[in-house]
Amino acid sequence: MTRYILRRLLQAIPLLLIISAILFLLMEEMGDPLATFGGRRVLRSEDRARLTRQLGLDKPLWMQYVIWLAGNDWMRMDLDGDSIAESRGTRKGALRGDFGTSFVTRRPVSEMIIERLPNTLLLMGTAEVVILMFALLIGITSALKRYSLYDHTITAFSFIGYSMPIPLLALGLMYLFAVNFKRWGLPYFPTVGVFDPAVGRTAPQIIWHMVLPVAALSTISVAAYSRYIRASMLEVINQEYIRTARAKGLQERMILLRHALKNAALPLVTLVGLDLPLLLGGAIVTEGIFAWPGMGRLFIDHTTRSDFPVLMGILMMISVAVVVFQLITDITYTFLDPRIRYE
């Protein structure tokens, strides 16, 4: 097993290098980071020429990639535009853990990502917990009561939930529970943000502000997950070993949780293993609407400004997470199903 994990990790290195090269190539198509430097005006041509040089955007793409990867502290740069490279660079490059600085904020990319990560994990982690709770509950009960009124109702709502566009859902929740409930004099939720500035950043405030975004994030996924659980549960509970377990006189609870669910959980683990690394990327739409300061917002803000050091940082972090979570998923299989072995 240890050898297997080591091998997988070693394989990841060339994979990540290839991913980074492809991503960097795609960044070139993003547009010009200087395009938005003029604010509401077009940037003056003198400034555009100077910044192109100072920020190293005049270099060929492969050179920019080498600098991104290996830094430029081993070469000299031309800052004053006299075509003589006189100043030593200061960047260390991604291989040495320096993901560069944002063109827009001039701050280190890793710092910008790290300060958003807790917010995203808080929101997305909570949403994932809620999703799994409700999906298991709904999926298992509707599998057990297949074709009952309960199952049909749940099925109907699942399809409505699954086909709901998230911006509509998020804004709908906001208008109903924040704007209209307040108008009608009912207890209401806040519209946007993380806390009320008049109260301050307290835990109850944050939880209160999380309710609507978590509800918006969960609805669609609960609908999807519960369908998977229902299907795999149905497959399992009609199998012979379940009948055998019943014949042995085991308690129904034991049968369901120890015997049925463990086998039915395999597809769920695959699903969750694919979803978890993407959680790090945050939720672009939901974070935007509820003004939640997460990674999705960071990504979209810097996409609109073609700030590719930040985008590279976020995408590489997600790439690493995908590789790691795939490995974790594969290892989890061996615990759930002893027939699976890696050598």
Add this chain to the structure above:
Amino acid sequence: MNTAKKTWCWVSVVAVLALALASCARATPPAPPTPTPVPLTPIPAKPRVVTITFTQEPDNLNPLYTNMWFVLTLRDLYLANGLLAYNDKNEPIPWIAKEIPSVENGGISADGKTITFKLRDNVQWSDGTPLTADDYVFTWQMIMDDKNTVVSRDPFDVAVEKVEAQDAHTLAVTFKEPYAPWQAKIFSNVDSTNALPKHILEPVFQKDSTLDNAEWNRKPTVGVGPFLFKGWESGSHLIFEANPNFWLGKPKVDQIFIRIVPDDAAQVAAIKAGDTDIGVFISYADVPDLQKLGTLDLPLVPSGYKESWFFNLSTREDKTKGHPALQDPKVRQAIVMAVDRNKICQDLLYGLTKPAVTFWDGMPYANPDIQPIPYDPEGAKKLLDEAGWKIGTDGIREKDGIKLKLRYATTPREVRKNTQVIVQQMWKEVGIDSELITHSPDIFWNSYGDNGPIATGQYDVAQWSTNPSFPDPDTAQWLCKEIPSDENPPGGNWQFFCDEELDGLFVKETATVDTQARIQLFYQIAKIISDQVYWVSIWDDPDLWSVSKKLKNVHFSGATPFWNAYEWEKTE
């Protein structure tokens, strides 16, 4: 056990199990130990907080490193040390300078090249250090230093010879040539050139040999303004607290809380719910709804912006070439006459605005004698016939085998796309065909060197919103030397047009320090632009704000919106 009870029993078990499973799943990513990832920000018991929503997050709070409107607006809170400020009528008023320099008070030298500012001697940085002329000199040095990747050196690189501190409170700026736009562009509260705190940033520059990474850029805790920077949580909010030692007296509200709400619809919801006091860049479509609430003022603040049409007048035999019909001023006039711009304003913009007549409307530089081009489809047809563009068999005009089909490009904003569709129909009525093109803003604004679709002339008519160097009337976008080419890829004259007479007037205007004489020059400029139909406004594009009626004394200026934040009051 009856069935119901049994079901209930194991449902609860499943719930517990789900929780357990879920917490396993959650434990896999490094979940934060407490729900509060950042330490508590201490806030006084019942502060009078003004909450403002911004739809974009500031990038950098050092004005040298940003041109972002939101930062330049915030700067009136925490930095606010421009020599001149602009009031709600967009008139310059003395700010850190005791008076506006003029020839009469000796502030402007006889040759017009040196301007001397007398600074107030009672203004201090928030750490107690006096604000002196040295701070301004230091700022100029930092703008010009090659090691700083400042966003713009305008106008210090092209116009300024030197900046000198004659004594602690006398600042002299010497220009290479007399420089007309100095009021707005030299250390004013308008452009990106306030004074930086030399005593804080000079040691940083000496140590790092650049200001690019200075902590002050993100945490400008030392400032001069009515409010002081207290905190910025990325993506969430910025906090500014009243400066008790502000030189015009302590502000009347305790805190300004800027919340970043990127989604326009969510901002409107927050305004409706009363969760924010001030919102900006409200869509006109939301005005009827917001007015009904009765709790808001919705001021339209002119900021010089005009939604405009630009014609591609390139005759170069390369990719930039525009439609040959556009070379004829009669055709350009007909293109405009065919469109009922007032109806567009009425239908798409709720009648809240109307077409501007000159590029300088709403400023003293606007020529009052210029008549708007009327909506006259019959007249348009006549002009096109005269110009030799006759209706072809397919109903589209043509001349010498070339169809009158225009590439009409803009950005994918809803109102712009709707305008495109309406205009396409109106053009069709007079026999002009069109192809509608949209490019997302990051592509649209790309330079010639980066193959930007507009900068490389991949259009015939383009629509976007722009302004002069508001509140200064100057603009560089019609200068001949700004035409982009392989030799001049960053050029900003994306119409590829050069009118010698106009060019001469622009050059003359920038060197005319006397305001009245300068106004006359702009009258002539606007006349040429109007006669030749080089530029046309579709609508005047003021900034739409929403302000809670709980706030008093909020008087936005288009140039420096928060200039009087120290006078704002909030009632409950």
